[in-house]
């Protein structure tokens with residue numbers, strides 16, 4: 001049974017999902033959140049679908065055991081490869097990044113030429129490409145044609161974590177990765193990875209006049225819609241000095257709070273280290289069907 005005053009669970013492969021948490025907290029300032037970063041096993045973006053699905057199930061299991069009322073899969077790599085696994089495993093609504101961002105991009109674009117950037121596992125899954133094509137037939141858009149350009153940008157994650165977005169090496173890398181976007185004249189780009197909003201200036205300098213879609217913003221809107229429709233918005237008014245979020249990580253990250261403060265822009269308490277038990281008995285589903293659209 002869902003209870004209005006239960007927290008919302010958010011998980012990511014590491015600290016990048018804090019860019020999503022930031023939007024969730026802004027949209028729902030009275031909700032409490034549990035944030036789980038699987039820092040022991042990050043990055044997910046270069047792992048196999050089977051491994052990502054197993055890790056995703058374990059992260060969701062951790063949050064379910066903590067009695068959350070909604071799970072937000074902040075990690076794009078998990079959203080692209082394992083959202084159905086998390087939905088099947090959870091007895092509460094699950095929001096991923098793909099459907100909200102794809103719908104947002106279709107509404108923002110004027111010419112129907114949309115770009116997607118993400119990790120190798122996200123781009124290789126075709127989840128964004130498929131979602132854009134499906135929603136293009138369902139949602140009224142200002143354009144009759146759709147052209148999708150996808151590019152994996154694995155070097156962007158370490159650049160963001162190093163805080164190198166103003167470094168000239170970052171500019172060169174961005175120019176190389178984003179060439180196909182310029183060639184295909186995209187007018188809208190989905191930043192399909194938790195870390196990319198931290199590279200906003202770099203991306204907008206490389207692609208001037210292109211609208212950048214921040215997945216967290218669109219996922220936060222959908223999350224609030226789901227809680228509102230099911231009458232599960234909290235009734236508590238939290239004083240601003242009360243910490244709204246409990247942070248959990250799977251490996252000690254000595255500078256977690258420092259990086260987290262850079263990501264979020266406010267003070268973050270020390271996270272608790274937790275162990276997510278590997279559960280070899282859990283079968284890894286290979287029946288990959290997209291149920292992302294359930295909460296789209």
Ligand code: DGL
Pocket residue numbers: 012013014016017042043044045046074075076077078118119122157192193194195
């Ligand atoms: N959180 C991942 C994502 O959004 C990026 C980092 C990783 O590769 O695990 O795709």
